[in-house]
Amino acid sequence: MKEIEPIISELSDSLEIDLHSKRSIEELKLAVSEYIDHLIANDFNKLMRILYRVDVSEKMLRANLQQQEKNAAAVIADMLVDRQLEKMQTRKKFRADNDIPENEKW
Numbered sequence: 001m002k003e004i005e006p007i008i009s010e011l012s013d014s015l016e017i018d019l020h021s022k023r024s025i026e027e028l029k030l031a032v033s034e035y036i037d038h039l040i041a042n043d044f045n046k047l048m049r050i051l052y053r054v055d056v057s058e059k060m061l062r063a064n065l066q067q068q069e070k071n072a073a074a075v076i077a078d079m080l081v082d083r084q085l086e087k088m089q090t091r092k093k094f095r096a097d098n099d100i101p102e103n104e105k106w
Contacts, residue, residue, distance in 0.1 A: 007085060011028070011080065014080075014084075015032065017035055032080055036072075037071070037073035040073060050080075051076070051080075056083050
């Protein structure tokens with residue numbers, strides 16, 4: 001549970017919905033998929049803004065939507081969660097080392 005808390009927090013903020021009760025990646029993806037399905041039917045512009053803000057590749061999205069047999073909402077939910085995971089890993093990888101002396105930091 002601990003490792004998905006940052007993903008849940010980031011997606012809750014990005015999607016503007018409460019996902020904090022979710023306990024697994026599968027539960028998270030299902031909840032996001034249901035919300036994406038709602039947006040596809042009722043507020044497609046908001047969905048486009050979310051995809052842009054989370055930085056989901058349009059090229060990859062088109063390719064995944066053509067290749068997958070799942071419904072569009074499930075594909076988009078998978079990509080949103082995966083993108084958040086990628087961003088977390090990148091932040092961790094490039095996090096500033098604390099072994100630089102204070103007088104040498106910018």
